[in-house]
Amino acid sequence: MSDLTPNTFDRIATPARPTPARVLWTADGIARRIGTSPDYVRDTLAKIPGSPVKKIGRRYCAIEADLIEFFRSYPDNSQLIPIEPIERSANKTDIRGHEDMALQKKAAG
Numbered sequence: 001m002s003d004l005t006p007n008t009f010d011r012i013a014t015p016a017r018p019t020p021a022r023v024l025w026t027a028d029g030i031a032r033r034i035g036t037s038p039d040y041v042r043d044t045l046a047k048i049p050g051s052p053v054k055k056i057g058r059r060y061c062a063i064e065a066d067l068i069e070f071f072r073s074y075p076d077n078s079q080l081i082p083i084e085p086i087e088r089s090a091n092k093t094d095i096r097g098h099e100d101m102a103l104q105k106k107a108a109g
Helices: 006-013 027-034 038-043 064-073 095-108
Strands: 023-025 054-056 059-063
Touching: 023 027, 023 064, 027 038, 027 059, 027 064, 059 064
Parallel strands: none
Antiparallel strands: 023 059, 054 059
């Protein structure tokens, strides 16, 4: 065991420099970081109260640490993705209905 010198004490007692905050720019950059689409960032995440995503001019930005903390501490994650029921009727066909039929045909054969 070595003696505690003033220089050794200074190295131990001096706090490490904080790393600067990393700013994520553009909806695409934010989306890549959290694994979603830019549309989700623009249309949903930026509109949630308390969201770390901000719009400056025409660009979206977020501090990476705040973004990750937001997802870790959000009280009810079901509010992050709004789910809208799809209404279908025999008289009406929408684009989503066509997509479903195409997927069913593809899966069947």
